Amino acid sequence: MKENFKAVCIGGGCGASQVMAGLKAYTKQITGIIAVTDSGRSTGKIRIAMNVPAPGDIRNALVTLSDGDPVFKQLFQHRFSSEKLHELDGMAFGNLFLAALTQMTGSFELAVKEATRLLQLTGRVLPVTLYSTHLCAELVDGTVVQEEFNVRALNKPPIKRVFLQHPDIEVYRDCVDALQEADLITIGPGSLYTTVIACLLVKGVAKAIKESRAVRVYVCNTTTQPGQTDGLSLSQHVSEVLNYLGTGAIDYALLNSGSPSEELRRKYAEDRVYLLEPHAEEVRRIQDMGITPVLADFVAATSSKRTLWEKQDSVRHVPERVAAELVKLIQI
């Protein structure tokens, strides 16, 4: 294995930072490229109030990679609760921190850097773009929905394609540098449209990934996600990513072959969350796309169901297992 290799993880606050947390054991040179189009809950509130790029996913990634004082981690994730003050109710303190620093210094970039220093990160977290924009989707029936929160809303026709409200916004320069120098690039896991593809849509990202000499791996989700990937098969997930990235931009796909307990599967099924299983046919389709499938059991037997705010959770990857498989790939 290459000593202290350079890894770049693309995605959102949950999926990508789990991969980063796993990779921490192997290298210190980790860069997270994180979506800034989230518009739910407190992130949405602060964006309406202050027009900053979405801090929520960045905040999660920062906290996951933090090696600093645990109090700062708790503080960043602390949510205010107040019945009397609607604007502050549910607001995560870390979002306020990033927003205040952005307002004070006039730069979201500097705000993220300062938070990185304060939380003593292993590696770094970069917003995919420094501009504030929103994710939009065209549905199969032709209607267009705006903002991430609506793109992932339940009970609407399937998504036909997604795009950014401001398609011309540029990728953050440091992200391109990181992608160019990387030895390993991971994409996902995470919400297919609202975090993974939301990152790939930013102008310059797909090109940098395609031109990179790194080993490029798509870490596929374990389940479908109601509101955005209902009915999509495993290979359809991969082909959607390739749609936005271009053929030849992914070398490997990590597919989960493990299965949570029967009881848990039933519980998930009640919420219309279905396991993405790597049947032979699916695996062959992925191979036909020019991608080498890597099958392993990535889910913990003890996985339990979490409740997220107006969002369905999927079965989580175990960071250590994902990292172990990734490290094998750069050894080849």
Place this chain on the structure above:
Amino acid sequence: MIPDGFLKWLRPGMHVKRWLALLLVGILCLSLGVAYIMTHLYRTQPFPESAYWVTLQFLDRRLRGLLFLAVGAVFAGVALWRLSHSLLAPLLPPSGQDGLADIVYRYRQLGKGPRIVAIGGGTGLSTLLRGIKAYTSNITAIVTVADDGGSSGRLRRELGVLPPGDFRQCIAALAEAEPLVTELFQYRFDQGEGLNGHSFGNLFIAAMSGITGNFERALHESSRVLAVRGQILPSTLEDVVLCAELDDDSTIEGESQIPHGPAPIKRVYLRPADAQAYPEALKAIEEAELIVIGPGSLYTSIMPNLLVEDITQAIKAARGRKVYVCNVATQPGETDGYKARDHVRTLQEHFGKNLFDYVVINDRVVPMPPEWHVDSLGGRPEALAGLGVRVISADVVEEKQPTRHNPQKLAQVLLGLVPSQG
């Protein structure tokens, strides 16, 4: 040539020389021990031929001794130097204008500084703290929780925390953290419905209260993570309301309302009247060498602390020297028309004559623009004759902003009053 940085380590009070000496004694004992064992072996065991060369026996014995001493000293020196760097590198501030020796020196010196308690609130107290933190880290700021205006008041009503505003100002004044973080702490949101007008530091303390479960631990943790020099304590943890009785016999409730009353203030009181003092604050008062009351709003910052009865009792019983720092200007709605004399008399009327022995007044009266609606306070010591207090008049005013004290000038005057420093 010995580098300047090295000599700094040998300054008095660094707590370095004594440990260096012990280390030398240790090395000496180790060498002696090894020498004894070696001598014994040398006399009883046959040695291989190579021992002759390894121990340099072809050299004169005195030369050999000097050579080993020199090599030993260099190795030990380098080892110590590198060891301290390896251990301390992660702890040093990244910006690092000050060398490690300076940081250690400051830490040691300030740790030996006088024990000072400052009572008040708001801008006045933080001005004072900014000045005296250059002399001592044994500072205790005792702050009121009766504040109910502005961002603090909103958080108090809407999140149910004690008002953080005055504490925020003190934390910012005493924090040793990076300047950007301190600046952020004082930052006030200027857009965003619901956030507008809130200060970031207030939300920080409120969030800390949420994490730690209570205000007291929130203050403690906030102070810790922001590397506050000294401690900041509430005078009470009870949810007290400041009330005022006016000259027209009407009453007003709420700290923020008091300056807007229809008539001059006759007296102020707390509701509930029997609020328990914060025990740590009492302890700090008891142990202090100098207790400073003010500067700050007479009725709305200073008095809410003193109205907690145990605090006043503790001050009276304390052995330290007690000083009242009179404001340098009147305050609209609170002390219009007051002279320095009226400030002292008002405090004496509320709390008795034996609360403090010294008064610091400003002797450099700067004229104020009439549109500010404030008057300069101060003058000659004679102005306070007959009140039973010793008056120190000095130039303590901030020239650029003559309604405030100058932190450095004020700190110098106050340090002169500390018994052990005088």
